[in-house]
Amino acid sequence: DAGVTQSPTHLIKTRGQQVTLRCSPKSGHDTVSWYQQALGQGPQFIFQYYEEEERQRGNFPDRFSGHQFPNYSSELNVNALLLGDSALYLCASSVGLSYNEQFFGPGTRLTVL
Amino acid sequence: AQSVTQPDIHITVSEGASLELRCNYSYGATPYLFWYVQSPGQGLQLLLKYFSGDTLVQGIKGFEAEFKRSQSSFNLRKPSVHWSDAAEYFCAATSGTYKYIFGTGTRLKVLA
Numbered sequence: 110d111a112g113v114t115q116s117p118t119h120l121i122k123t124r125g126q127q128v129t130l131r132c133s134p135k136s137g138h139d140t141v142s143w144y145q146q147a148l149g150q151g152p153q154f155i156f157q158y159y160e161e162e163e164r165q166r167g168n169f170p171d172r173f174s175g176h177q178f179p180n181y182s183s184e185l186n187v188n189a190l191l192l193g194d195s196a197l198y199l200c201a202s203s204v205g206l207s208y209n210e211q212f213f214g215p216g217t218r219l220t221v222l
Numbered sequence: 223a224q225s226v227t228q229p230d231i232h233i234t235v236s237e238g239a240s241l242e243l244r245c246n247y248s249y250g251a252t253p254y255l256f257w258y259v260q261s262p263g264q265g266l267q268l269l270l271k272y273f274s275g276d277t278l279v280q281g282i283k284g285f286e287a288e289f290k291r292s293q294s295s296f297n298l299r300k301p302s303v304h305w306s307d308a309a310e311y312f313c314a315a316t317s318g319t320y321k322y323i324f325g326t327g328t329r330l331k332v333l334a
Contacts (some may be wrong), residue, residue: 113265167321
């Protein structure tokens with residue numbers, strides 16, 4: 110049973126560019142959440158997708174957007190990259206909108222130069 | 223505002239010694255509470271969780287945590303640390319949604 114997978118593993122971009130990160134949830138899961146983990150910090154909630162809609166959002170600017178596909182996989186898009194966007198981006202999957210345990214993927218390490 | 227605090231940034235213990243990692247939370251009502259472990263280059267692995275009921279929670283890898291409502295704490299413990307326990311540990315909380323709030327983490331170093 111494959112867990113949560115994320116791609117790519119690592120990514121290097123320059124300021125002002127745009128980036129897309131991808132996440133495939135654990136089998137049977139239909140809810141995807143995204144977190145940003147800056148170096149030396151705990152993860153911070155970006156947003157959550159369920160039934161292809163953004164359901165909850167953390168304190169992140171509109172430069173951060175996402176999408177969920179009919180197969181429940183998800184993308185995180187970040188526009189106009191800033192140096193401060195350098196972080197580990199974690200995807201977590203779960204079932205439904207009522208709380209169930211989240212399972213985290215290994216993350217995508219984004220470096221902005 | 224809701225918050226989770228891990229007062230210790232770094233902790234060093236000798237292999238075989240006991241361990242306690244501290245976590246305090248600030249929420250309007252008692253949240254769901256979690257401890258995760260993160261090894262370098264890895265994602266987060268759930269060690270244990272508390273929803274309600276028995277305040278002493280058993281987890282994987284020999285870890286346990288005790289919920290104390292009066293102190294707003296959820297401290298993680300292990301009676302005897304192994305070298306493989308060296309990692310970063312995160313306490314997290316949620317009011318019942320998938321929006322977790324994490325502490326800043328405690329990095330554990332284990333001396334041989």
